[in-house]
Amino acid sequence: MDARQVEQVLAHLCGKGLFGDVRQWCESRFDCVYVVTCPDCGCRFVLSEAEYSELVERSSALQVCGVLPGRCEVRMPYPRPPSLG
Numbered sequence: 001m002d003a004r005q006v007e008q009v010l011a012h013l014c015g016k017g018l019f020g021d022v023r024q025w026c027e028s029r030f031d032c033v034y035v036v037t038c039p040d041c042g043c044r045f046v047l048s049e050a051e052y053s054e055l056v057e058r059s060s061a062l063q064v065c066g067v068l069p070g071r072c073e074v075r076m077p078y079p080r081p082p083s084l085g
């Protein structure tokens, strides 16, 4: 896991005192990433599950910026085609 990615997200959002918009993207059941979007400029950060949980942990310690644990929306961008069933 790359801790610097977590630092970057925090530095970006906390520089503006914002909470990012979080989406969970899953290509398959065990292949999920978290996309944090900055509500101000729209830039996006992609985090692994481990990075995301570290981000949540550090955000809840800060309480003023970062991400909110309850604000994760689950999305399935690639629904399984019927032919693979």
Ligand SMILES: [Zn+2]
Binding pocket: 012, 038, 039, 040, 041, 042, 043
């Ligand atoms: Zn931004």
